Amino acid sequence: MIATFLIGTLLISTLLFFNKNTILNYVLVIGYTILLWILGFYEYNHINTIELEYFKPDALGVLLLFVMCIVSIPAFYHSYRYLSTHDETPRSRGIFFASMVMLISACSMAYISNHIAVTWIFVEITTLSASALIYHHRNIRALEGVWKYVFICALSISFIYIGILFLSLAMKQAGIEDMSFDSIMEHYDLLNLFWLKLSFLFIFTGFTAKIGLVPMYTAGIDAKDKAPAPAGALLSSVLMNMGFVGIYRVYAVVSHTQIQHWASVIIIISALLSIFVATVYMTRIKNIKRMFAYSSIEHMGIVMLGLAVGGIGVYAAILHIILHTFVKTSLFFQFNQIYRVYQSKSIYDVGHYFKYNKAGAIVILLGFISATAMPPSGLFISEFLIFQSLFEAHYFLILIVVLILLTMIIWGFGSNIFKLLFTPPMNINESRIPKINPIDSVSQYILLAMAVYLAYNPPAEFVNLIQEAVKLIQ
Numbered sequence: 321m322i323a324t325f326l327i328g329t330l331l332i333s334t335l336l337f338f339n340k341n342t343i344l345n346y347v348l349v350i351g352y353t354i355l356l357w358i359l360g361f362y363e364y365n366h367i368n369t370i371e372l373e374y375f376k377p378d379a380l381g382v383l384l385l386f387v388m389c390i391v392s393i394p395a396f397y398h399s400y401r402y403l404s405t406h407d408e409t410p411r412s413r414g415i416f417f418a419s420m421v422m423l424i425s426a427c428s429m430a431y432i433s434n435h436i437a438v439t440w441i442f443v444e445i446t447t448l449s450a451s452a453l454i455y456h457h458r459n460i461r462a463l464e465g466v467w468k469y470v471f472i473c474a475l476s477i478s479f480i481y482i483g484i485l486f487l488s489l490a491m492k493q494a495g496i497e498d499m500s501f502d503s504i505m506e507h508y509d510l511l512n513l514f515w516l517k518l519s520f521l522f523i524f525t526g527f528t529a530k531i532g533l534v535p536m537y538t539a540g541i542d543a544k545d546k547a548p549a550p551a552g553a554l555l556s557s558v559l560m561n562m563g564f565v566g567i568y569r570v571y572a573v574v575s576h577t578q579i580q581h582w583a584s585v586i587i588i589i590s591a592l593l594s595i596f597v598a599t600v601y602m603t604r605i606k607n608i609k610r611m612f613a614y615s616s617i618e619h620m621g622i623v624m625l626g627l628a629v630g631g632i633g634v635y636a637a638i639l640h641i642i643l644h645t646f647v648k649t650s651l652f653f654q655f656n657q658i659y660r661v662y663q664s665k666s667i668y669d670v671g672h673y674f675k676y677n678k679a680g681a682i683v684i685l686l687g688f689i690s691a692t693a694m695p696p697s698g699l700f701i702s703e704f705l706i707f708q709s710l711f712e713a714h715y716f717l718i719l720i721v722v723l724i725l726l727t728m729i730i731w732g733f734g735s736n737i738f739k740l741l742f743t744p745p746m747n748i749n750e751s752r753i754p755k756i757n758p759i760d761s762v763s764q765y766i767l768l769a770m771a772v773y774l775a776y777n778p779p780a781e782f783v784n785l786i787q788e789a790v791k792l793i794q
């Protein structure tokens with residue numbers, strides 16, 4: 321099935337790139353969405369089965385693949401809405417959809433890759449496809465954003481490659497030639513710990529550009545700000561999930577060795593610095609899209625804390641990253657409507673959103689409650705479990721620091737959100753405000769509802785898949 325999916329992806333993306341017929345473009349996008357869902361169900365029914373030698377859909381990969389399938393539908397719909405409200409040429413529309421197809425496909429393959437070098441290849445493909453989405457507007461700001469993104473991601477890819485080389489040295493001394501994750505896990509006790517340390521350090525640092533952690537978090541901030549909102553939604557969710565998968569699989573190997581505590585300390589330091597950076601910017605930032613982007617950094621820091629501390633924290637980390645995907649995509653999709661009303665990303669130019677778009681304003685309010693993990697947000701459950709794991713592991717100081725930082729984030733995030741919703745805008749011509757169709761907000765309500773449902777009443781199979789993924793580490 322993977323071979324069929326890859327061939328179909330290349331064929332559809334090529335036709336999208338060269339085709340100039342708008343209707344055919346949308347037909348191709350619908351066809352790709354169906355193909356993606358077929359892949360998801362096929363991999364679920366063939367879980368832990370080796371395919372094409374380099375792929376193996378395990379529990380974690382299948383979970384995130386289904387999340388991708390769900391998010392892809394509103395992503396394509398809001399892309400259609402976005403393009404229909406802008407002056408787009410057939411070529412620019414084709415490039416946009418072709419790049420989105422390649423980004424989604426590369427992330428999907430990285431989720432279920434069973435070979436670290438193959439994962440590296442698809443990570444590089446995400447950089448190229450994301451760059452085309454960031455540069456969609458073809459202006460000087462988009463150019464600045466894409467060059468920053470390419471430069472930092474090129475460094476990150478180099479770090480991952482160097483880490484793979486160090487890992488190969490650790491494996492060579494153990495007589496291991498197969499670089500699949502299964503083979504590495506099977507022979508973890510034979511790996512040279514010195515080279516394994518260096519490998520983890522470089523691979524982890526490289527993947528921070530994708531997941532959005534210190535030190536390479538800056539690549540994603542500019543990318544999400546400059547890219548169209550539907551593309552920003554994918555960059556702040558499914559692409560970050562790919563970074564999480566890369567770190568998770570390597571840490572799963574390290575967690576069974578004597579350097580597990582050392583690796584956990586590295587992750588905790590990066591997580592705390594990421595939450596601190598998000599706090600500093602979210603209490604000062606006035607750009608709505610960048611505010612959403614920094615919120616993602618905060619959540620990835622929380623996810624990494626759960627992963628590093630262990631216990632129930634690992635389960636909560638996987639749950640948190642899934643719920644975050646639904647919450648953050650809903651906020652980015654809603655930004656499309658905010659920009660249509662105010663024609664600005666600045667918090668100084670917005671206000672009275674309840675007056676101009678009631679359905680969208682409720683989404684923003686619910687999204688704020690969800691993103692800040694206040695009850696009844698689904699993220700409240702996963703964050704509570706992560707805090708519980710910190711308490712049980714006696715990381716009391718870290719827990720106190722994180723709670724203080726999160727309180728500051730809620731204040732900074734909330735002051736901007738309530739300015740958007742209730743405070744009168746400084747300068748606005750109400751006669752030029754377009755009428756927003758409430759239907760455009762339906763997908764966001766569904767995504768936010770799913771985040772609550774999966775947290776408070778998760779299906780048994782959903783819980784089983786997360787528990788299977790946790791077994792890689794515990």
